[in-house]
Amino acid sequence: MTKERISLGKYGEFLAAERLKDFGYKILENNYKCKLGEIDLIAKDNDVLVFVEVKTRRNMPLGQVKDAVNSRKQRQISKVALYYMQSMHLTAVKARFDVAAVTLVDGKNDIEVIKNAFELAYT
Secondary structure, three states, rough: OOOOHHHHHHHHHEEEEEEHHHOOOOEEEEHHHHHHEEEEEEEEOOOOOEEEEEEEOOOHHHHHHHOOHHHHHHHHHHHHHHHHHHHHOOOOOOOEEEEEEEEEOEEEEEEEEEEEEEOOOOE
């Protein structure tokens, strides 16, 4: 991955975290990594643990950004989420998966948060 893509991703994650805070989420983890992979943001939305995948693109329609979280990515995020919940002893907590689609066009930031973007995927 190029430095430019890494920088774009970090910026998108920052923008998404700020938007989530505006919506009342409490950010618990940024770029949580374990042996199974990574989750961009982990947050609390009231009593719900939220695993957030952030997709950031330049000059691309928002719909295409949202579609970037395909079934393979959903399975990967699900595995990491289950690992996180087990390691933190949070298996009895309600959880969901959100996607934050960040589009940067002509100096403007368009950020959409899709709650319950997908279900837990294990296969």
